[in-house]
Amino acid sequence: MKLLFNIAWTHVSSRVRQTLVGMAGVSMGVGFTIMMAGLMQGSQIDFLRQLVDTMPHITVEDERRSVPTQPAEQEYAAVQMSDIANVGKRTGIRYSESVMSSLRSWIPGDVAPSAKTTAIVNHGGARIGITLSGIDPRREVQVSKLATQMREGKIDDLSRAPNGIIMGEALAEKLGVKTGNTVLLVGGQGVQLNSTVAGLYRSGLKRVDESQIYSLMGPAQVMMGQGGVINQLRLRLNDPMLAQKVAAQVEAQTGYKSVSWQEANADLLSSFTVRDFIVLTVMGAMLLTSSFATYNIISTITHEKRQDIAIMKSLGMREYAVRRIFIIEAAIIGLVGILFGWILGYLLCYGWSKITIFNPLTGATVPLQIYYSLAHYVIVGGISLVCCAGAAYFPARKATCVHPVEIIRGAS
Amino acid sequence: MTEVALQAVELVRRIEGAVSHTLVNGIDLAVNKGEFVAITGPSGSGKSSLLYLLGLLDAPSEGEVMICGQPTSKLSETDRADVRLTKCGFVFQFHFLLPEFTSLDNVLLPMRAAGRMAEAEMRERGLALLSSLGLGEHASKRPNQLSGGQRQRVAIARALANRPEIIVADEPTGALDTASTEQVFSILRDIADQGQTVVVVTHDPALAARADRRIHIVDGKIAEITERGGGELVCEAAS
Numbered sequence: 001m002k003l004l005f006n007i008a009w010t011h012v013s014s015r016v017r018q019t020l021v022g023m024a025g026v027s028m029g030v031g032f033t034i035m036m037a038g039l040m041q042g043s044q045i046d047f048l049r050q051l052v053d054t055m056p057h058i059t060v061e062d063e064r065r066s067v068p069t070q071p072a073e074q075e076y077a078a079v080q081m082s083d084i085a086n087v088g089k090r091t092g093i094r095y096s097e098s099v100m101s102s103l104r105s106w107i108p109g110d111v112a113p114s115a116k117t118t119a120i121v122n123h124g125g126a127r128i129g130i131t132l133s134g135i136d137p138r139r140e141v142q143v144s145k146l147a148t149q150m151r152e153g154k155i156d157d158l159s160r161a162p163n164g165i166i167m168g169e170a171l172a173e174k175l176g177v178k179t180g181n182t183v184l185l186v187g188g189q190g191v192q193l194n195s196t197v198a199g200l201y202r203s204g205l206k207r208v209d210e211s212q213i214y215s216l217m218g219p220a221q222v223m224m225g226q227g228g229v230i231n232q233l234r235l236r237l238n239d240p241m242l243a244q245k246v247a248a249q250v251e252a253q254t255g256y257k258s259v260s261w262q263e264a265n266a267d268l269l270s271s272f273t274v275r276d277f278i279v280l281t282v283m284g285a286m287l288l289t290s291s292f293a294t295y296n297i298i299s300t301i302t303h304e305k306r307q308d309i310a311i312m313k314s315l316g317m318r319e320y321a322v323r324r325i326f327i328i329e330a331a332i333i334g335l336v337g338i339l340f341g342w343i344l345g346y347l348l349c350y351g352w353s354k355i356t357i358f359n360p361l362t363g364a365t366v367p368l369q370i371y372y373s374l375a376h377y378v379i380v381g382g383i384s385l386v387c388c389a390g391a392a393y394f395p396a397r398k399a400t401c402v403h404p405v406e407i408i409r410g411a412s
Numbered sequence: 413m414t415e416v417a418l419q420a421v422e423l424v425r426r427i428e429g430a431v432s433h434t435l436v437n438g439i440d441l442a443v444n445k446g447e448f449v450a451i452t453g454p455s456g457s458g459k460s461s462l463l464y465l466l467g468l469l470d471a472p473s474e475g476e477v478m479i480c481g482q483p484t485s486k487l488s489e490t491d492r493a494d495v496r497l498t499k500c501g502f503v504f505q506f507h508f509l510l511p512e513f514t515s516l517d518n519v520l521l522p523m524r525a526a527g528r529m530a531e532a533e534m535r536e537r538g539l540a541l542l543s544s545l546g547l548g549e550h551a552s553k554r555p556n557q558l559s560g561g562q563r564q565r566v567a568i569a570r571a572l573a574n575r576p577e578i579i580v581a582d583e584p585t586g587a588l589d590t591a592s593t594e595q596v597f598s599i600l601r602d603i604a605d606q607g608q609t610v611v612v613v614t615h616d617p618a619l620a621a622r623a624d625r626r627i628h629i630v631d632g633k634i635a636e637i638t639e640r641g642g643g644e645l646v647c648e649a650a651s
Contacts, residue, residue, distance in 0.1 A: 011512070314496065319490075
């Protein structure tokens with residue numbers, strides 16, 4: 001092996017310029033791929049963090065995933081029922097306090113009640129459909145980041161203002177209202193309620209900021225036309241990634257539909273998958289392209305060294321040993337290139353993290369989010385090394401397959 | 413009884429193609445251990461082709477090459493490479509030294525490939541070989557720093573590195589001046605005198621006359637064998 005390495009090293013070290021070009025190609029590929037991976041994952045994690053922070057991790061609704069079977073259907077196989085009117089069915093989660101107490105005993109997080117309904121907010125000439133969530137401010141801080149998202153006022157101000165509401169800055173801007181102004185809320189039952197804007201928040205998600213209003217439980221239940229009803233439980237977990245598993249357990253326990261944040265945003269997450277696929281394809285292409293430089297160098301060396309290959313074979317060196325020389329050459333180029341690529345990648349990530357961009361929605365100037373991960377370096381380096389070895393294998397194989405007599409005769 | 417080092421039995425080498433061409437056409441030959449055989453013949457007669465077959469660089473279309481009594485026709489390419497590495501030493505018309513390596517490294521190459529000796533032992537043998545061929549002070553020089561004759565002597569040292577039973581040389585003096593030619597041929601003669609078998613292809617009749625036996629090839633067949641016995645050359649036409 002030492003002999004093969006010596007020969008390989010002699011070949012690459014006697015072609016400094018070509019070798020450096022090859023190494024630069026690998027470095028560029030590795031460096032930019034690491035930067036892209038860091039940028040892609042950083043932006044994705046940042047977006048998910050915003051999403052997870054803004055939403056409850058699990059929402060328990062007062063509905064079932066499927067219509068429950070009727071007693072007669074359970075008793076007689078021949079009976080099939082449909083279009084059943086739920087006469088007298090009371091909306092809301094039954095025994096919500098008991099359910100919450102039970103959930104608190106085992107879920108790794110906390111739970112808060114809410115009364116959720118839809119309404120129209122009427123101000124001046126504007127009529128905008130919104131979602132009104134009645135909350136308990138004391139418990140809400142345990143399950144959402146609303147307190148930290150407040151831009152004007154506090155959650156506790158809901159209790160101080162008459163029929164106080166908190167709305168998103170984007171909605172307030174649409175309506176042209178400020179803290180302290182009064183707007184008219186119109187419920188589905190025709191209930192009308194003059195509400196005072198007690199505060200403004202900014203979640204960072206446009207669809208939330210333009211359509212979600214918070215109030216105390218009372219006003220929301222009035223708008224629903226059903227006093228005392230709790231129709232939604234909002235859970236926040238210590239580890240958001242457990243949401244799907246916990247949601248399934250909650251649903252099994254309570255029978256109510258429990259939706260994890262992943263399920264609620266399944267379309268968004270699937271778009272991430274597509275995005276990941278596209279970016280990974282581009283990164284793979286970059287690494288593959290960078291290995292072309294190695295292919296060129298090894299092709300050139302094997303072409304120039306045809307006579308040496310013939311001599312080594314004629315002396316009795318085995319074909320695969322001769323082939324291995326060129327694989328080692330590619331590995332030398334690849335390893336040094338990867339090392340510099342890692343440094344380049346880190347510097348690029350560092351440089352990009354200093355670039356700030358203005359988010360028109362949040363109104364803040366934030367740096368590009370870069371995710372630093374050792375895995376990026378290891379995976380990209382590994383793939384690049386395989387690409388380099390592959391790029392060397394084919395010209396080396398072709399060159400070492402040549403019969404030594406053909407070359408010796410040609411040289412003579 | 414004389415031990416046969418190298419034997420060819422009904423050896424045929426044919427190039428198949430649109431027009432088939434027979435390079436070696438049914439040659440029977442036995443070379444004894446320690447014998448110095450010169451193969452001569454006009455250009456294109458098949459003498460180099462015969463040499464490549466005898467040295468296992470090429471595989472015969474028909475027939476058998478036996479090295480130290482071992483048949484080789486059924487050996488895999490890897491096994492043939494092993495036989496070349498351990499039992500055959502090659503010297504070509506051009507030195508074919510690796511240009512980036514020193515003389516010593518070139519001589520060490522077959523030993524390192526065989527991997528049967530410790531590095532120190534290999535270096536000792538490599539230096540001894542170079543010294544015995546008058547190249548002791550050129551051990552650290554690269555081929556481009558040596559004369560043609562010196563390069564060819566380094567190539568001979570490389571061929572001798574693994575103590576092969578047989579040395580095959582394809583016109584080893586073809587590219588050398590008269591003085592170097594004489595030097596190289598004397599070395600080959602000495603090698604044979606020390607008990608190793610030497611088979612040389614040459615165009616030079618004077619040099620061929622110094623071999624123990626001269627085999628003249630025409631059209632891929634042995635046309636004439638000339639033996640040197642007691643200082644007299646005895647010619648006989650091949651049947």
